[in-house]
Amino acid sequence: MIKYLFTDFYRSKAHSIGLLLLLVAGLVSLEIGSRFLERAERVSEKTAAHQAESIQRNVSHSTGELGLLMYYQRFGLENEVPRLAGLSIGQRDIYPSVQSVNVRNLEEQRYSTDLMNPLFQLLGNMDFSFVLIYFFPLVIVAFGFNLVSEEREGGTWSLVLSQTDSPMDFLRCKLAIRLLGVLAVLVLLLAVAVFYLDIPLDSFFWAFGVIAVAYVLFWFALVWLVVSFQLSSNLNAQILLACWVFLNLIIPAGINVVQRWAFPIPEAMTAVIENREGYHAQWDREKEPTLEHFYSKYPQYGEFQHPKDQDFSWLWYFAMQQLGDDEARKSVKEMRGKLEQRMEMASKVSWLVPTVHTQLSLNSASFSDMGNYLQYMGALEDFHEAKKGYFFPLIFEEKSVFEMDWDGFALESFRDQHPVQWIGILAPFILSVLVLLLWANRNYTKSGIYSNGK
Amino acid sequence: MIEAKQLSKSYGDHKALKNLDIHIQAGEIFALLGQNGAGKTTTINCFLGFVKPSAGEVLINGIPVNPDPKESKKFLAYIPETVMLYGNLSGIENLAFFSSLAGQSYSTQELRAFLSKSGLQESAHDKRVGGYSKGMRQKVGIAIALAKKAKALFLDEPTSGLDPKASNEFSEILKELAAQGTAILMATHDIFRAKEVANRIGIMKEGQMVSLMSASDISANELEQLYLKTI
Numbered sequence: 001m002i003k004y005l006f007t008d009f010y011r012s013k014a015h016s017i018g019l020l021l022l023l024v025a026g027l028v029s030l031e032i033g034s035r036f037l038e039r040a041e042r043v044s045e046k047t048a049a050h051q052a053e054s055i056q057r058n059v060s061h062s063t064g065e066l067g068l069l070m071y072y073q074r075f076g077l078e079n080e081v082p083r084l085a086g087l088s089i090g091q092r093d094i095y096p097s098v099q100s101v102n103v104r105n106l107e108e109q110r111y112s113t114d115l116m117n118p119l120f121q122l123l124g125n126m127d128f129s130f131v132l133i134y135f136f137p138l139v140i141v142a143f144g145f146n147l148v149s150e151e152r153e154g155g156t157w158s159l160v161l162s163q164t165d166s167p168m169d170f171l172r173c174k175l176a177i178r179l180l181g182v183l184a185v186l187v188l189l190l191a192v193a194v195f196y197l198d199i200p201l202d203s204f205f206w207a208f209g210v211i212a213v214a215y216v217l218f219w220f221a222l223v224w225l226v227v228s229f230q231l232s233s234n235l236n237a238q239i240l241l242a243c244w245v246f247l248n249l250i251i252p253a254g255i256n257v258v259q260r261w262a263f264p265i266p267e268a269m270t271a272v273i274e275n276r277e278g279y280h281a282q283w284d285r286e287k288e289p290t291l292e293h294f295y296s297k298y299p300q301y302g303e304f305q306h307p308k309d310q311d312f313s314w315l316w317y318f319a320m321q322q323l324g325d326d327e328a329r330k331s332v333k334e335m336r337g338k339l340e341q342r343m344e345m346a347s348k349v350s351w352l353v354p355t356v357h358t359q360l361s362l363n364s365a366s367f368s369d370m371g372n373y374l375q376y377m378g379a380l381e382d383f384h385e386a387k388k389g390y391f392f393p394l395i396f397e398e399k400s401v402f403e404m405d406w407d408g409f410a411l412e413s414f415r416d417q418h419p420v421q422w423i424g425i426l427a428p429f430i431l432s433v434l435v436l437l438l439w440a441n442r443n444y445t446k447s448g449i450y451s452n453g454k
Numbered sequence: 455m456i457e458a459k460q461l462s463k464s465y466g467d468h469k470a471l472k473n474l475d476i477h478i479q480a481g482e483i484f485a486l487l488g489q490n491g492a493g494k495t496t497t498i499n500c501f502l503g504f505v506k507p508s509a510g511e512v513l514i515n516g517i518p519v520n521p522d523p524k525e526s527k528k529f530l531a532y533i534p535e536t537v538m539l540y541g542n543l544s545g546i547e548n549l550a551f552f553s554s555l556a557g558q559s560y561s562t563q564e565l566r567a568f569l570s571k572s573g574l575q576e577s578a579h580d581k582r583v584g585g586y587s588k589g590m591r592q593k594v595g596i597a598i599a600l601a602k603k604a605k606a607l608f609l610d611e612p613t614s615g616l617d618p619k620a621s622n623e624f625s626e627i628l629k630e631l632a633a634q635g636t637a638i639l640m641a642t643h644d645i646f647r648a649k650e651v652a653n654r655i656g657i658m659k660e661g662q663m664v665s666l667m668s669a670s671d672i673s674a675n676e677l678e679q680l681y682l683k684t685i
Contacts, residue, residue: 011542
């Protein structure tokens with residue numbers, strides 16, 4: 001039986017074309033992923049080269065005054081891009097992969113690096129996760145919407161029923177053949193991706209694969225449920241396409257709207273403004289309070305004093321910059337808190353919406369989610385703090401630029417790390433597939449699958 | 455072999471079948487005549503398990519069809535009015551497929567023999583069914599029924615769409631099957647075919663069997679007169 005169902009399936013042009021389209025779309029997405037990775041690599045290489053070159057140039061032009069040099073000199077921290085991110089670009093096309101900062105105030109610099117082509121932000125990338133989340137279900141729907149109804153409407157069902165004592169096995173077989181076809185394309189694409197994008201076969205890759213397979217299984221389970229109502233082909237197609245629109249467009253957009261409404265983020269701009277005003281205002285103010293603030297934050301610099309007879313010193317200047325950062329600190333924290341809340345809300349809702357769950361888990365496995373961005377932001381703060389910790393004492397004791405060794409300041413990188421949360425990844429899928437299958441089973445038992453539909 | 459006891463089926467207020475009794479022996483061909491809507495197809499659908507009777511019982515080979523038609527299905531074969539097949543498969547593949555559904559496995563030679571016996575020309579065996587005429591599909595349907603080697607055979611207007619020669623060959627096959635002990639229930643509009651091939655003939659009207667006769671006791675003309683009078 002399987003042999004002939006298989007032959008019948010693959011001899012149908014529509015089915016072969018469907019699988020071929022998936023394959024082509026998948027390959028295109030891999031090419032897009034590969035370009036993304038190349039670009040990230042190029043940015044990283046260029047930044048590293050630029051940093052080395054700029055240190056050399058700045059030092060060669062320097063008068064020896066370290067404070068002045070450090071006014072300009074920027075040091076980069078790269079948010080390391082795992083190869084897997086080529087499959088799921090996520091937030092990485094919006095946020096920069098490298099940020100370079102000087103030891104002046106941080107908050108203003110944070111938002112003034114890395115220009116992006118706004119066109120990409122408009123369209124989004126057709127990366128592999130996009131193909132998986134949006135295209136695969138359409139083909140699955142096209143393969144399965146008339147699983148029973150095509151037999152009823154085509155007139156073969158009564159002959160099938162009169163021959164087999166288990167129409168359910170027949171239907172399961174039909175569905176399994178379609179499932180295998182789609183899974184074969186998926187596995188093929190992932191295998192090509194491993195070679196083409198040079199993805200290491202670590203636990204994250206396996207998690208990525210498992211998520212993709214689970215997502216495909218979810219859609220097949222949904223098709224199985226809709227088919228179990230035993231409606232006409234037309235109705236099935238309409239219901240399934242409505243599900244697609246609902247799960248892939250309306251709910252994610254809805255979540256976005258609710259997120260924006262529940263956790264509005266005006267803080268990013270506020271932080272920059274507060275930060276700017278925080279230190280610009282200092283020029284006209286008494287210097288003592290600024291210095292007091294700086295000493296209370298960094299008691300270790302208590303030995304350095306602002307010379308009373310002078311209007312400017314690097315100690316005061318950087319203390320003023322610090323004040324700018326500290327005045328913006330609250331807004332920064334609030335913004336980060338809200339981003340975290342948004343993330344948390346999305347991940348909670350995703351338990352009920354497998355499409356959203358898939359997107360979030362894929363991005364998380366490939367470290368291209370909001371979580372990664374927040375981690376990187378934290379790392380950038382630490383990086384900035386460490387650079388200050390190193391250079392401030394040298395600046396304040398007026399060490400000469402030429403007495404220092406400038407070779408050790410290569411581009412640094414941050415690698416986000418978290419273990420694969422297998423239960424968190426799998427549980428929502430298992431839950432939804434189970435509900436769909438049980439519901440379908442109930443429909444099949446109570447309704448007359450034995451009816452020939454006449 | 456094929457038995458209906460006080461079989462009734464209602465759809466809401468409409469009574470499609472009213473206390474129908476049919477008993478067909480092994481080796482007997484029973485022709486069911488009647489207008490459209492008289493209940494012929496509903497009767498067959500009850501035997502096939504497609505329709506659940508409202509009251510009464512249907513048995514095939516002594517096995518009740520309801521509540522679970524699984525067991526009784528092993529003993530029956532069915533040729534619908536229009537045999538629809540899988541267009542992407544050839545005639546012989548369709549036959550192999552439907553036989554495998556019934557749990558049977560035949561060699562290519564055996565499959566070809568069934569098709570030839572049903573009258574399908576050999577050149578068509580390996581062609582895709584998508585290009586078959588209605589008559590050719592009907593022949594594959596007959597081959598499927600032959601291959602199942604069922605004890606009870608149900609036919610719903612089996613010769614509609616067949617040319618006279620094919621129709622005649624079909625009658626011969628039915629007689630042969632009956633001679634081998636198959637019980638056959640055939641719903642038809644074709645009075646002359648019924649007279650020629652059947653052992654017994656029943657005329658249905660509004661879900662009831664209104665006349666029942668032995669085919670040898672009546673001429674085709676008399677049968678036609680009776681039919682017209684009855685309905």
